[in-house]
Amino acid sequence: MCGIIGYTGMRDCVPILLEGLKTLEYRGYDSAGITYAKDGVLHSVKAKGRLSILAERLTEPSVEGATSGIGHTRWATHGAPSDKNSHPHSTETLSLVHNGIIENYAQIGDRLSREGYVFLSDTDTERAAALLDFYYKEVKDPKKAIFRLCRDLRGSYAFGILFRSEPNTIYAIRRDSPLIVANTEDGCLISSDIPAILPYTRHYYRLSEGVLAVLSGKEIYFFNEEGESVSQTEEVVSWNVEEAKKGGYHHFMLKEIHEEPEALRKTVEPRIRDGFVDFSHELPDDTFLGSVKRLHIVACGTAMHAGLVGKSLIERYARLPVNVEIASEFRYRDPILEKDDLVVLISQSGETADTLAALRHAKSKGIRTLAIVNVIGSSVAREADDVLYTRAGPEIAVASTKAYSVQCSLLYLLALRLAKLRNTMTDGQIAELSDLLLHNVPELIERTLEQSEIVRRVASTIKDAEHIFYIGRDIDSSLCTEASLKLKEISYIHSEAYASGELKHGTISLVTDDVPVVALATVSKVCEKTVSGIREVKARGAYVVTVTTEALAKQYEIPSDEWLILPNADERILPFSATTVMQLLAYHVSALKGLDVDKPRNLAKSVTVE
Numbered sequence: 390m391c392g393i394i395g396y397t398g399m400r401d402c403v404p405i406l407l408e409g410l411k412t413l414e415y416r417g418y419d420s421a422g423i424t425y426a427k428d429g430v431l432h433s434v435k436a437k438g439r440l441s442i443l444a445e446r447l448t449e450p451s452v453e454g455a456t457s458g459i460g461h462t463r464w465a466t467h468g469a470p471s472d473k474n475s476h477p478h479s480t481e482t483l484s485l486v487h488n489g490i491i492e493n494y495a496q497i498g499d500r501l502s503r504e505g506y507v508f509l510s511d512t513d514t515e516r517a518a519a520l521l522d523f524y525y526k527e528v529k530d531p532k533k534a535i536f537r538l539c540r541d542l543r544g545s546y547a548f549g550i551l552f553r554s555e556p557n558t559i560y561a562i563r564r565d566s567p568l569i570v571a572n573t574e575d576g577c578l579i580s581s582d583i584p585a586i587l588p589y590t591r592h593y594y595r596l597s598e599g600v601l602a603v604l605s606g607k608e609i610y611f612f613n614e615e616g617e618s619v620s621q622t623e624e625v626v627s628w629n630v631e632e633a634k635k636g637g638y639h640h641f642m643l644k645e646i647h648e649e650p651e652a653l654r655k656t657v658e659p660r661i662r663d664g665f666v667d668f669s670h671e672l673p674d675d676t677f678l679g680s681v682k683r684l685h686i687v688a689c690g691t692a693m694h695a696g697l698v699g700k701s702l703i704e705r706y707a708r709l710p711v712n713v714e715i716a717s718e719f720r721y722r723d724p725i726l727e728k729d730d731l732v733v734l735i736s737q738s739g740e741t742a743d744t745l746a747a748l749r750h751a752k753s754k755g756i757r758t759l760a761i762v763n764v765i766g767s768s769v770a771r772e773a774d775d776v777l778y779t780r781a782g783p784e785i786a787v788a789s790t791k792a793y794s795v796q797c798s799l800l801y802l803l804a805l806r807l808a809k810l811r812n813t814m815t816d817g818q819i820a821e822l823s824d825l826l827l828h829n830v831p832e833l834i835e836r837t838l839e840q841s842e843i844v845r846r847v848a849s850t851i852k853d854a855e856h857i858f859y860i861g862r863d864i865d866s867s868l869c870t871e872a873s874l875k876l877k878e879i880s881y882i883h884s885e886a887y888a889s890g891e892l893k894h895g896t897i898s899l900v901t902d903d904v905p906v907v908a909l910a911t912v913s914k915v916c917e918k919t920v921s922g923i924r925e926v927k928a929r930g931a932y933v934v935t936v937t938t939e940a941l942a943k944q945y946e947i948p949s950d951e952w953l954i955l956p957n958a959d960e961r962i963l964p965f966s967a968t969t970v971m972q973l974l975a976y977h978v979s980a981l982k983g984l985d986v987d988k989p990r991n992l993a994k995s996v997t998v999e
């Protein structure tokens with residue numbers, strides 16, 4: 390939710406800021422803005438819409454020679470996307486960019502209106518900037534003023550601030566929103582995320598909550614609220630800038646789907662030893678898992694859908710009850726948590742506000758927490774009692790693909806480890822499944838990817854539909870929830886996922902002539918039932934696309950108008966292949982419609998606000 394970048398140093402700052410914003414655009418892209426300092430004066434340029442509009446407004450030579458500035462790309466929370474609501478927000482004394490939500494902004498606004506402040510935007514951020522201005526005029530010290538501001542704020546923030554009195558110094562502070570700072574050979578940077586600093590350095594500091602960073606252009610200083618100098622731990626990025634580029638694909642989403650085999654290898658391989666799942670590198674003693682009585686998997690969106698797959702696997706293999714919870718509900722509904730429960734948080738970014746709040750809620754109740762996270766060192770990873778990292782590498786497209794696949798694979802591993810500790814499977818059964826995950830899944834996905842052109846052709850037959858339904862049973866119904874989300878978020882086609890037996894209890898009234906119904910049939914024990922569901926929708930005129938193997942199609946005489954045939958493989962790993970096919974289907978529908986696949990409307994990659 391919103392991307393922040395800042396640079397102060399020896400180089401021209403505007404190209405650096407624009408490049409950084411381009412990289413951070415996945416965090417929000419409804420408007421953007423920059424404040425740069427030139428000849429001791431702060432100038433702000435802002436624009437509703439994509440970054441290219443802002444870039445056009447930043448015409449040289451006026452920006453040439455400006456060596457410090459802050460920039461922002463926005464995902465609107467308070468006030469519609471517009472020039473006036475874009476960041477930075479400026480006052481007589483300062484200019485500020487913000488990622489997060491100030492919950493008490495209305496009270497702050499009322500208070501400052503009485504002091505004579507007039508607001509030009511609808512944003513919470515402008516109120517925060519004004520309050521900082523108010524305190525700065527009073528104490529005449531940026532550090533003291535910033536800490537006073539932070540004491541008054543409720544909600545989440547990462548701020549980058551330039552004061553008119555010190556135009557070459559950037560101040561940065563955060564609470565519940567990510568922010569990193571970095572020192573390079575010729576300047577200092579702040580950023581919401583790592584990819585934006587990678588062209589300049591691999592070394593960075595993840596700013597601790599409540600620590601103020603002061604970037605002079607040559608050095609970075611850190612201070613606590615008492616004004617004392619404090620230290621921060623330097624971290625080094627382990628992946629490179631190439632991994633975050635499109636690498637010849639039209640879209641990041643397609644590239645990331647093609648990275649699934651490698652991501653799966655990296656996630657599974659290090660955790661299989663002598664044929665069994667082994668978490669000892671990350672969880673030195675995981676025997677506590679054996680005494681867990683109930684799991685709560687808590688996450689949002691795609692990560693929550695991976696949790697549904699995890700529930701199927703863990704209940705099937707380890708016979709352990711699993712609740713899957715939407716994080717935004719979990720945190721407020723006072724869930725029943727008992728001492729032998731384990732709360733598992735799943736998150737690609739590790740910064741999702743609701744997931745982080747759910748984690749904190751579980752911890753406040755004394756419940757042990759385990760995070761499954763992709764971004765190393767992210768908030769969820771750091772705050773959970775234990776963490777298992779997925780190894781998807783950077784995921785840039787807003788629509789999550791490879792992250793989901795590796796989350797499912799890690800949950801598969803967790804199910805097998807639990808099965809071992811709880812003696813619910815024989816060693817032979819566990820070893821056989823571990824081997825399938827290790828050796829067969831990546832290769833299965835590679836074979837699945839070869840069908841991309843076939844999927845594209847099928848996509849062309851459904852791309853103009855208004856509504857599309859996904860049906861399946863057992864684990865297929867969980868896969869359908871994700872398939873449906875993928876389609877609707879990037880193609881804007883209304884879509885719903887149903888356990889196929891449930892459709893006839895109401896929703897089938899929406900199935901009329903030519904409405905596409907995508908049927909997943911990968912589980913032989915319920916295939917006959919899925920076939921009944923297909924017959925029911927076909928009888929009402931539906932255009933059915935069935936996703937299955939050739940063998941199942943023949944054996945169960947599945948009736949269908951169109952096919953997406955999965956490669957032959959052991960049924961227990963077919964969900965991975967079906968997932969990839971469904972992701973490709975959503976991708977091709979969106980691409981064929983000429984939509985912005987990687988940056989669908991109204992969305993952002995990392996949802997760091999409630």
Ligand code: M6R
Pocket residue numbers: 689690691692693735736737738739740741744787788789790875878994995996
């Ligand atoms: O970073 P997270 O995994 O915590 O994000 C959770 C959801 O916002 C995310 O999975 C979202 O639903 C996907 N980007 C949709 O493709």
